[in-house]
Each structure stands twice: as structure tokens, then as C-alpha cells.
Amino acid sequence: NAGVTQTPKFQVLKTGQSMTLQCAQDMNHEYMSWYRQDPGMGLRLIHYSVGAGITDQGEVPNGYNVSRSTTEDFPLRLLSAAPSQTSVYFCASSYSIYRGYAGELFFGEGSRLTVL
Amino acid sequence: KQEVTQIPAALSVPEGENLVLNCSFTDSAIYNLQWFRQDPGKGLTSLLLIQSSQREQTSGRLNASLDKSSGRSTLYIAASQPGDSATYLCAVDNNAGNMLTFGGGTRLMVKP
Numbered sequence: 001n002a003g004v005t006q007t008p009k010f011q012v013l014k015t016g017q018s019m020t021l022q023c024a025q026d027m028n029h030e031y032m033s034w035y036r037q038d039p040g041m042g043l044r045l046i047h048y049s050v051g052a053g054i055t056d057q058g059e060v061p062n063g064y065n066v067s068r069s070t071t072e073d074f075p076l077r078l079l080s081a082a083p084s085q086t087s088v089y090f091c092a093s094s095y096s097i098y099r100g101y102a103g104e105l106f107f108g109e110g111s112r113l114t115v116l
Numbered sequence: 117k118q119e120v121t122q123i124p125a126a127l128s129v130p131e132g133e134n135l136v137l138n139c140s141f142t143d144s145a146i147y148n149l150q151w152f153r154q155d156p157g158k159g160l161t162s163l164l165l166i167q168s169s170q171r172e173q174t175s176g177r178l179n180a181s182l183d184k185s186s187g188r189s190t191l192y193i194a195a196s197q198p199g200d201s202a203t204y205l206c207a208v209d210n211n212a213g214n215m216l217t218f219g220g221g222t223r224l225m226v227k228p
Contacts, residue, residue, distance in 0.1 A: 043205070045216065090159060092214075103209060
């Protein structure tokens, strides 16, 4: 049972480069989301999706794009990397609360990104 | 805006102690509250989820309580073990959409 899979686990970018962090889940979860974790700031929500074709912004969306073309995948795109985007990124998923589930959130192992 | 605070930020206890981790939140109109565990360099693992209508949840040696009116939750760990050493995070959902607001975490070390 793979759960939530994130790739790559580590990445180093130069300022201005673009890249995509991949996230896939095999639990048929409706909800998927991206958080970043920074020392002293905790985890903050970047973008989220309540189902295929539907995405919305979280607390810190600037500089990131997402799309949700399938239930399984929710990639996070950095358009033009900046040193302020150096962070650990976590993808998470859950069943829809509106289907009667409690909403337990499952996290991936994280992707550690350094922007030079 | 919801704010979540966890006290203490770090805690060191000898093996076998019972301990309590605290979480407070400013907006009591929550849908649920979750406690997570995070090991160094790893993702978060959900430990307990308390719905807004519930007062507590238990799993093994863990017991989480929720007092919505006072904006507080506690995570009680009984008979602590070195394997319990990790960072414990609480998070609240205000929108029933799993858009969580996290506390800063409590870093726990249990010494043999």
C-alpha cells in the first residue's frame, strides 16, 4: 500500500529555474493539498483540491501553480524559483468529509527543495 | 484568522513518565482537530482525530481531549517510551475542507 508518494525527495535549483514536484496517491482520496514547512513558521497550506478539475489557493500560494487532471495526481509547479521557496514540501490527501468520512489526513514523506 | 499554539515547544522526560502536550486555538468554530507525529526527516503521521462534537479520542497509550469552548486540546501519553521521541503537531480544520492550520509543534524526547 503506497499511500501518498512524492518525488523527488531532494532537489537543488538555481534562482529563476522552474520545476514540478510530483504527488500521487492510490487511496482514491478526493482531497489533496500541498503544505510547506519552514523553521519557526510551521506548516502552511499552499494550494488544495477537492476533486479532479478543482483547485484553490491556500495561505501562501504566490509563486506556485497546481492542476488536478486526475484523482490520483496533484503536481506543484514552481514557476520561477526564488531562495524564499527553499523549504520542505509535503503533499497530503484525505477522503471527502462530505461523504461522511472524518477527514484524517495522510501525508507523503516530503520533498526537500533548496534554491540557490 | 485562526492561530494555533503549542506549549511547551520542547520537552524531555525519563522513560515511563505520563505526560501532557498542550494545544490552544483562537477560533473555537472548528470542524475537527488532529494530532500528528513527525519523526526527523519524515512526513506526518495522523495519531488521533477529534470531531467538533466529541470530547476525546483514545488510541493505545494516547488520549486526546478537546474543549472547544476554551479553545484547548491536550494529548496525553501514558507510560512514555524512547520510541515516542518525535515532534507532535496539532492542527485544526475550520472549514470542513481539510485546510488545516498547524501549531508549531512540541519536540519530545524520552530518555531511557
